Amino acid sequence: xxxxxxxxxxxxxxxxxxxxxxxxxxxxxxxxxxxxxxxxxxxxxxxxxxxxxxxxxxxxxxxxxxxxxxxxxxxxxxxxxxxxxxxxxxxxxxxxxxxxxxxxxxxxxxxxxxxxxxxxxxxxxxxxxxxxxxxxxxxxxxxxxxxxxxxxxxxxxxxxxxxxxxxxxxxxxxxxxxxxxxxxxxxxxxxxxxxxxxxxxxxxxxxxxxxxxxxxxxxxxxxxxxxxxxxxxxxxxxxxxxxxxxxxxxxxxxxxxxxxxxxxxxxxxxxxxxxxxxxxxxxxxxxxxxxxxxxxxxxxxxxx
Numbered sequence: 001x002x003x004x005x006x007x008x009x010x011x012x013x014x015x016x017x018x019x020x021x022x023x024x025x026x027x028x029x030x031x032x033x034x035x036x037x038x039x040x041x042x043x044x045x046x047x048x049x050x051x052x053x054x055x056x057x058x059x060x061x062x063x064x065x066x067x068x069x070x071x072x073x074x075x076x077x078x079x080x081x082x083x084x085x086x087x088x089x090x091x092x093x094x095x096x097x098x099x100x101x102x103x104x105x106x107x108x109x110x111x112x113x114x115x116x117x118x119x120x121x122x123x124x125x126x127x128x129x130x131x132x133x134x135x136x137x138x139x140x141x142x143x144x145x146x147x148x149x150x151x152x153x154x155x156x157x158x159x160x161x162x163x164x165x166x167x168x169x170x171x172x173x174x175x176x177x178x179x180x181x182x183x184x185x186x187x188x189x190x191x192x193x194x195x196x197x198x199x200x201x202x203x204x205x206x207x208x209x210x211x212x213x214x215x216x217x218x219x220x221x222x223x224x225x226x227x228x229x230x231x232x233x234x235x236x237x238x239x240x241x242x243x244x245x246x247x248x249x250x251x252x253x254x255x256x257x258x259x260x261x262x263x264x265x266x267x268x269x270x271x272x273x274x275x276x277x278x279x280x281x282x283x284x285x286x287x288x289x290x291x292x293x294x295x296x297x298x299x300x301x302x303x304x
Contacts, residue, residue, distance in 0.1 A: 009050045011083055014076040016043040017055065021073055024062045047072075097290040098127035105150040108231035109274075110134040112251070114150050117298045121291060128287055136229055141279050147288055149277040150295065152248065156275050163282075163292055166274040166299040172211075172264040173252050177241040179262065185244075188218040188268060195243030196222035197234045209246050213268035248272055274299050 019029040020040060030037045048055055055069035065073060105114040115132060122130050139149055141160060149160075156162035178195075185191050188211050200206050206227075211218045224243050228234050231247060238245040239255065244264055255261040276296070282289040 009047050011080060013043045013047040013050070014080055016040055017047055017072065018076055018080070020044060020056065020063060021065065021069075024064070026063070097125045097286045099287050100129045100131070101148065101287050101291055102131045102133070102146045103148045103150065103291070104133045104135055104139055104146050106152060107134045107136055108251070109152050109248070110150070113299070114295075117295055120298070121294050124294065125290060128291075130291075141277070147278060147280070147285075148291055151275045151277050153272055154275075156277055160277045160279050161281065163276045163278075163296070164273050165276050165292075165296045168272050168274060169249055170246050170270040170272045171249050171252065171266075172244055172246055172268065173256065173261040174238060174244040174264050175241045175260065176262055178238075178243060179264070181241070185264060188213075188220055188265065191220060191222050191244065194222075195224040195226070197224055197237050197243040197245045198222060198227040199231055199234050199246075200227065200229045210270055211265075211268040212271065213265070218268070246270060 016029065016033065016039075019032050020026060023029045023032060026037050026040045026044075030040045033040070044056065051068070051072065053068040053072075054066050055072055056063045057066060103114070103118065104110075110132065111134065118130050118132050122128060133146070139146060141147075141149060150165070151162075152168075172191075182194060185194060191209070196209070198207050207221055207223060209220050209222050211220065226234075226237055226242055228237075231251065234245055235247060235251060235255075237243065238247075239260055245252075252261055256263060276292045278288060278292070280288060282292060
């Protein structure tokens with residue numbers, strides 16, 4: 001198989017052949033190509049050996065095509081035109097935002113924030129075809145054919161490229177009614193005495209809250225009677241006075257502003273930046289680049 005492939009004609013051979021045909025002269029073709037006559041003769045010889053046929057009749061009056069040469073001319077024109085389109089398409093993919101983009105994110109953030117942003121992105125770039133899938137698990141971007149993941153948290157997989165879209169944090173909140181009934185914790189360790197509404201997300205350790213504040217990081221085991229894999233469910237429980245939550249600030253800010261929730265231990269928080277994660281360099285894909293740049297601008301406007 002390898003020996004057969006070695007005899008296949010190359011685009012360069014076909015280009016030399018067409019130049020000879022157009023100029024009806026090896027010497028004139030060499031001048032047009034900026035090469036020597038020996039270069040032209042060598043490539044014609046390689047092409048004839050590759051195709052195992054004579055392509056040109058040579059005489060003192062010039063060159064003319066054989067029957068096989070006429071067939072080869074038709075195919076060479078078609079092949080080189082297709083090759084030019086192929087190269088052009090690759091070049092366009094690096095400079096024009098068009099084509100399919102498969103995006104994924106988590107359920108809560110994806111539904112509330114990524115989905116409306118993707119709709120705006122599609123309106124701005126009508127040549128993009130955007131697909132959004134939502135998961136509550138770790139995703140293998142390459143194996144699952146996903147171009148871009150919008151990830152909340154700072155655990156970006158090392159095998160991918162990550163670009164921070166927004167700096168953000170998770171904060172502790174509860175309703176006034178819950179705190180009136182159970183007291184307000186005055187330290188991270190005091191959370192162990194409270195009903196903590198725990199979310200099971202991706203592969204994060206269940207019931208472990210990491211908090212940063214006052215120059216220290218605290219890794220705490222919390223518990224409570226209620227837990228869920230849905231951030232929206234847990235938020236509703238907090239609003240119904242069932243316990244303390246650790247949620248993204250953009251999710252709870254409206255309830256804090258209305259007084260339905262109050263912040264607990266305000267000097268402590270959990271870093272939870274928004275990242276674009278992708279397996280391909282942005283320089284190699286215009287469609288991916290405009291997606292990431294648009295989402296970076298969009299998510300930089302989130303509160304907190």
